[in-house]
Structure formats: C-alpha cells, structure tokens
Amino acid sequence: MKKNKINIDKLIYLDQRIVVNEFQQKTSIIKRDKDYTLWVDINNIKPVDLYCYLQARFGKPNGMQSLFREYDSSNLIHWDYTFDYEGYRITIMCMTYRIEIHKSIDFQDQKYAKDEFIKDLKDDFRNYGKKISTFRTKVETWHLFINPFKRIKTAIDSNFVELDNLKINEIKYPEFNKFNNRTKKEMSIAGEKFSKANTLGINISLTLPIYAEAFINFLIFTLAKVNAYENKEDYESFIRSPINERMRNLHLKCKHFHCAVDYNNxxxxxxxxxxMNIRNEMLHGNVNPNTNHFDTVYFDDRTPLFAKFTDLAFDSYLASQTGIEYHTLLTRYESIQNFISYVLTCLELNAAKQIMDMLDEPYPGWNPKTKRLGKLFADKAIDFQIDIGKKIKIIN
Structure with missing residues (x-):
C-alpha cells in the first residue's frame, strides 16, 4: 500500500560505514518501490537551518558524497545525510542551488508527502532549539558584497569595447561639393556614432579616477591599522582626506607597507x-575656452573671415571628442594601471599578492566577527542532476 507521508521520528541515522558498504555491494536488502521520485526544494526551507538541525539531531553528514567532497567551498554537493526509514533509504543532499531528497518510496500524493516532510522537519526545529543554537555559534557568518573596484573596472572595459567598435577615427570627412541624399544619410549615421562616442568618452573619463580611488579605498579597508569598527571617527577622517594626503599616509595608517608611496616624485x-585634475574640471563643469577650443574664425565687424572652408556641423562632431578620444582615454587608463602597479610594489610581497587576488573578486565575503575578507566561491559554479539509470519523477 502506498504511504501518505514520512514520519520523521522514524528516521534512523546510519553509520557511514553501512552507507559505504551498501554503495559498494549494491545490496538488494534495501526496500525499493517501483518508482524512484526525487524531491527538489529551493524556497521552503533554508539550507543553513536544515543543516544545523540535522547536525544537532544526528551529528555530522554521513552520506556517500561527504566522503568525496574537497576541503573547500567548490564542491558539487556540499553535504548529504542518509537515513534508514522502515527499510528504505532516504538521502538529503544540498547542492549549490537546491535541496534534493532522494528516496524509493511510493506515496499516494508525492507533492503532499514532500510538503509535509519539509513542514515536519521545520516544526521539529523547536525540539532541538538549544542544540541548534549551540551549533550555530560555531558557524561563521560571511556577508557577500559587491567589490566596487571590480565593478567599475568591468564597466570601464565594457565602455572601451563599445567605443572602439564605433571606429570614430575611420569616419571620413564628407564631400560637401557633392552633397546629395547619400551624403545626408552618411552625416546622419556619423552624427549618431559621434553622439554615442561622446557619451561613452565622458563616462570613461569621469570613471577612470573613481576606479583608481576605489583601489586606494580597498587598500585602506583591507589593511588599515584602525578599521571603521574600532575607531569610526579616525577611519572616516583618513578615508575622506584629499587623495595626495591619503597616499602619503598609507604606510603610516595601513599594515604591510615596506616603504612609503612617493606621491610627489x-x-x-x-x-x-x-x-584627477582633468576629472575635477569635468566634474565641476568648468568653462575653459583655452583648453576646449577646436577652431578659429575671424570677423571684420560682422563679416566672417575663414582661415579655411569647413563644415561646422561635422567639425562640431569632431570637436565633441576633444580630450576624450579613444587613444587619449586608453593612455589615461594605462597610466592608472601603472599607478596601481607602483602602489602595489610598496607592499610586502605576500600582502600584494593577496590584495591582487581580492581586487579581481567581484563578490568577496566579509566576516564581521573576525574582520576578514575572503574569496568564498570559485569563479564558476557547476551544477548537475544525478543520473540514477532509470526514469525519475521530479517533484518541485
């Protein structure tokens, strides 16, 4: 007869040696119903709560996959428990994106049985509240956050690709002595490209110094002798000081500098x-005809005297790129990379390597208790579905 639900009180925690032996022998004494059903859960129970409950009630994970996991966070299966249930086997395993419950038990209503199983487990938490709380004290808390340095660098690189693809420097000056519909269409296309290039160029120009400042502030956050949690006033005063001041004081305010940053020389x-000075000019919208002029025209009273015949419309397109040309911006980008490289050489070698690794991590972790930064996961997460070798019915 098919069952209605699982009685969680009858779950028996198996010695892992039994689990291994059954896996090796593929023993036939384990009860199996006709259909193999996989229950999948994502939102109904928190993996951390379920893990702490299972640890408190039964002990360490005893599933087969626990034997194969590496001592890091990049496993396909992070933990698994195998139980005996009236001669059947039930395995609960945690993947990166879901909880899977494997068993060979028929139920009248699989969805109902799954929901009831999870509900009963959650209700049982209160019976092990003290043990769960004790175990939770051993669990580290890490906050994932967005690395501003990496995010800004990614945006800059993307903008450079877009700007390069516009090929502004390959747009030819129109032949206005042969002005026709084709020339008009070419001018329209050119205008759109120059407008896009202007937007991208300004974005890059304004963002490059922010990219460098994000690097400086990342150094301070990571290496400051007095961090924001110990003396907020002192930390804020340092982080908000002028750039040149911050740079000159890095070796005094931060750990692991073997020499001062020679900012002035x-x-x-x-x-x-x-x-930085160019950025400030743009940021404040300063008006400076001496640096932003692109042509000269003479007047005798109100009579224009041209030095050469040009097209003001097209020349204004060219002028929109003044100071933000692709190669000009690329040179500035390289200058900032050189600046970052130089500052890193002022650090002790091991510290410099760790900083470089963390700078490249888009979503680092922060442990508020130990005040540590860490790379919590691999760059790419891998997921898969176990192939049992027979038709599987999946219940979500």
Whole structure:
C-alpha cells in the first residue's frame, strides 16, 4: 500500500560505514518501490537551518558524497545525510542551488508527502532549539558584497569595447561639393556614432579616477591599522582626506607597507594626479575656452573671415571628442594601471599578492566577527542532476 507521508521520528541515522558498504555491494536488502521520485526544494526551507538541525539531531553528514567532497567551498554537493526509514533509504543532499531528497518510496500524493516532510522537519526545529543554537555559534557568518573596484573596472572595459567598435577615427570627412541624399544619410549615421562616442568618452573619463580611488579605498579597508569598527571617527577622517594626503599616509595608517608611496616624485603618481585634475574640471563643469577650443574664425565687424572652408556641423562632431578620444582615454587608463602597479610594489610581497587576488573578486565575503575578507566561491559554479539509470519523477 502506498504511504501518505514520512514520519520523521522514524528516521534512523546510519553509520557511514553501512552507507559505504551498501554503495559498494549494491545490496538488494534495501526496500525499493517501483518508482524512484526525487524531491527538489529551493524556497521552503533554508539550507543553513536544515543543516544545523540535522547536525544537532544526528551529528555530522554521513552520506556517500561527504566522503568525496574537497576541503573547500567548490564542491558539487556540499553535504548529504542518509537515513534508514522502515527499510528504505532516504538521502538529503544540498547542492549549490537546491535541496534534493532522494528516496524509493511510493506515496499516494508525492507533492503532499514532500510538503509535509519539509513542514515536519521545520516544526521539529523547536525540539532541538538549544542544540541548534549551540551549533550555530560555531558557524561563521560571511556577508557577500559587491567589490566596487571590480565593478567599475568591468564597466570601464565594457565602455572601451563599445567605443572602439564605433571606429570614430575611420569616419571620413564628407564631400560637401557633392552633397546629395547619400551624403545626408552618411552625416546622419556619423552624427549618431559621434553622439554615442561622446557619451561613452565622458563616462570613461569621469570613471577612470573613481576606479583608481576605489583601489586606494580597498587598500585602506583591507589593511588599515584602525578599521571603521574600532575607531569610526579616525577611519572616516583618513578615508575622506584629499587623495595626495591619503597616499602619503598609507604606510603610516595601513599594515604591510615596506616603504612609503612617493606621491610627489613618482611619475606614475604624477600622471594619476593629472588625470584627477582633468576629472575635477569635468566634474565641476568648468568653462575653459583655452583648453576646449577646436577652431578659429575671424570677423571684420560682422563679416566672417575663414582661415579655411569647413563644415561646422561635422567639425562640431569632431570637436565633441576633444580630450576624450579613444587613444587619449586608453593612455589615461594605462597610466592608472601603472599607478596601481607602483602602489602595489610598496607592499610586502605576500600582502600584494593577496590584495591582487581580492581586487579581481567581484563578490568577496566579509566576516564581521573576525574582520576578514575572503574569496568564498570559485569563479564558476557547476551544477548537475544525478543520473540514477532509470526514469525519475521530479517533484518541485
């Protein structure tokens, strides 16, 4: 007769040696109903709560996959438990994206049985509340956050690709002595490209110094001798000080610097400061005809005297790129990379390597208790569905 639900009080935690032996022998004494049904759950129970409950009630994971897992966070299956249930086997395993419950038990209503099983487990948490709380004290808390340095770098690189694809420098000056519909269409296309290039160029120009400042602030957050949690006022004062001040004080305020940053004399630092100055001019919308002029025209009273015949419309397109040309921006980008490289050479070798690894991590973890940064997961998560070798009915 098909069952209605699982009685969680009858779950028996197996010695892992039994689990291994049954796997090796593929023993036939284990009860199996005709259909193999896989229950999948994503939103009805928190994996951390279920894990702590199973640890508190039964002990360490005893499933087969627990023997194969590497001592890191990049496993296909992170933990699994195998139980005896009236001669049947029930395995609960946690993947990266879901909980899977494997068993060979027929139920009158599989969806109902699954929902009741999870509900009963959650209701049983209160019976092990003290043990669960004790175990939770051993569990580390890590907050995933967005690395501003990596995010800004990704945006800059994307903008550079878009800008390069526009091929602005390959747009030819129109032949206005042969002005026709074709020329008009070419001018329209050129205008759209220059408009897009102008937007991208301004974005890159304004963002490059922010990219460098994100690097500086990442260093301070990671290496500061007094962090924001110990002395907020001192930390905030340092992080908000002018760039040149911050750079000169890095070796005094932060750990693992084997020498001071020679901000006033190093060429990479000088170039970076120049880029900061350009950014400030743009940021404040300063008007400067001396640096932004693109042509000269003479007037005798109200009579224009041209030095050469040009097309003001097309020349204005060209002028929109002044100071934000692709190669100009690329040179500034390289200058900032040189600046970052120079500052890293002022760090002790091991510290520099760790900082470089963390800078490249888009979603690092932060442990608020130990004040540690960490890379919690591999760059790519792998997922799969176990093939049991027979038709499987999956209940979500």
């Amino acid at each position: 190093n060429e990479a630092c000088k170039e970076f400061q120049s880029i």
